[in-house]
Amino acid sequence: MESILVLTHADESGSALTKYSLEAVTAGVELAERLNAALTIGIVAADASSLASAIANAGTKLLCVSGLAFAQPRFASDAAACAYLCRAAEATIILAPHSARFARVMAAVAHRLGGCIDTHIAALTTHITAPAGADFTDVTRVEATRWFYRQRIEAVVTRTARPWFLLVDAGTHAAYAGEAGNAQVEEIAVELPALRTEVTGIRAPKQDEQTIRPDAKLLFVAGAGWTKKQPDGEVHVEKAGKLILGFLRGSGASLGSSKSLVDQGGEGNSVLPFLTHMNQVGQTGSTPRHAKGLSTCCHGEEPHVVGWRFIGERRAISLDANCGWTRGKADVVYIADAFQVMAKLNDRLQKAANSGQ
Amino acid sequence: MNPLQIVVCAGIVPDPLQTLEPATGPNGPGLKNEMVLPAVLDPWAACALYEAAALAAKFPGSKLWLVALGPKAKLQQIMMTVAQKVAFELVPIDGPIGGFPDSHSTAAALASAIETIPALDRAQLLVFGGWESASRGAGVTLQQIGERLGITDQFFGVDQIDVRPDGSFEVLERVEGGKHQVSVCAGSPAVLGWATGNLAEPRNNPQIGMSNMRTMMPALQRAKTAALEANSLEYVSVSLPKQQRTTRVEKNMTPDEIATELVGWIGKDS
DSSP states (O other): OOOOEEEEBBBTTTTSBBHHHHHHHHHHHHHHHHHHOOOEEEEHHHHHHGGGGGGGGSSSEEEEEEEEGSOOHHHHHHHHHHHHHHHHHHHEEEEOOOOOHHTTHHHHHHHHHOOOOOOOOOOOEEEEEEEETTSOOEEEEEEEEEEEETTTEEEEEEOOSSSSSEEOOOOSOOOOOOOOOOOOOOOOOOOOOOOOOEEEEEEEEOOOGGGOOOOOOOEEOOOOGGOOOOOOSOOHHHHHHHHHHHHHHHHEEEEEEOOOHHGGGGGGGOTTTOOOOGGGGGGGGGGOOOOEEEESSSSEEEEEETTTEEEEEEEEEOTTOOOOOTTTOSSEEEEEEHHHHHHHHHHHHHHHTTTTT | OOOOEEEEEEOOOEEESOOEEEEEEEEEEEETTGSSSOOOEEEHHHHHHHHHHHHHHSTTTTTEEEEEOOOOOHHHHHHHHTTSSSSSEEEEOOOSSOOOOOOHHHHHHHHHHTTSTOOOGGGGGEEESSSSSSSSOOOOOOHHHHHTTTOEEEEEEEEEEEOOTHHHHHHHHEETEEEEEEEOOOOSSSSEEEESSOOOOOOOOHHHHHHHHHHHHHHHHHHHEEOOOOOTTTEEEEOOOOOOOEEEOOOOOOOHHHHHHHHHHHHHHO
């Protein structure tokens, strides 16, 4: 008989659970229903009990680890907190969000508990199977879907070893949205090791320079074509930068980039100053999840296949009518000059904003 | 400040430009023609290697090892290129290639190899690697190596480290939303799983290559074999994604018409 623990943590403000944590709660509730298993939720935060009301009606046992040491993400304190919660819950399956905070520690926690871990889980399913030689009971097997080789190969895995830790990717489940209520929370005391690391803050671009927006509906991907010679024989990097930033402002999109465009910054060439490796999508970049994606001046497998694996609707603007990478990957390809199209597009978005639409 | 002892863990992966196709063999899933596919040092681990070499160069007397698991012949092939980039001592482990072997067993093999490095001062140890591989992409191996070596300060998605004269260091880790978390650690030992970092790939230097090769070839000949256990990991299916979209190619729309259509599409709830 399986029992499930969902580990969650507070957001930067410390006043609420992260969206990714609430998505993991949904995954846990769904899996517990399918397995008819007991469900426990564990919270790690400075004041964890105050966050429990949001999940009070999930119908589960609630455990928490609280204290100032858990206000900020840090390997030593978070690994200890999660290990104590796991031991207290005695669960066989442990779900957690694949957030930066928990991805940093959960493999270590699995090792401490003598368990196994699989990460970047895109889906959880159950499969009724009769074990070899058994003639009496069926066993419901849990199966996890994840990607290998940077989203090129999809695999379904299962394990019999327990505890089995599963880190659920963001955006694969709806955030849990039960009514808030009064929660009965059991506080778990944690004996911390000597803490040698202090988190001193967050370094972020200024608000108006932030181009990575995980919650945006649209991902805008800029390719190396923006910095190539245009029909007049000149490069127009400054104009490209203004068009791209104008579009991000007007549409609220998140900005992705091909590797070739980001890499130009290290070769002494003109490059768009607001792009960093963190914008990069594809093999050595991220594979973000957005409802829609618009690629411009991109060519190659990276932006259209690897980086776009989890984009819902996909459109592309390209001058290359024969680009094989867009065929079968994008829904619509416009064969046009992105400089001209984006200028028109920005005008329309500006007008729509001015008219309050 | 004492010299640093940096161990970089790195795997080998197919060249990103290769088309990959899964195939099932006697030992479970793998890639079709895996042994003949052109391969490279795992990209994020390569970034870790370059950052490690740059860091070691700042502190005279520092030592750099590269611990790599893979088929001996394949390791030798990759090292012909990698050895020309930066100076290091290779600690090879002869084992299976690819992303499908279990990460826990991989971590155990790598941790054992690190423990057997002669004269390694564990108090001065920094374990580097990629925060995720380009094959399994799990971000598990390095953390478990750290646990096995008893290292309780670990950092992942690292883009920068600044080591101070007293041995403490400031580290920048990627977090959600294009931000970096800034931490200060009292010093080694620590594990750092690197993202891209800030350094470009070093140019090939044949002299460094010659120097590395003097110890590399004997090390490859001595490489111990590691059989990786499955740890109950079972693959139910391994397949290429089947989704193929019907692409509408618009060759004759004006920029005005395209912009109008895109505005409508962006504003529409999907």
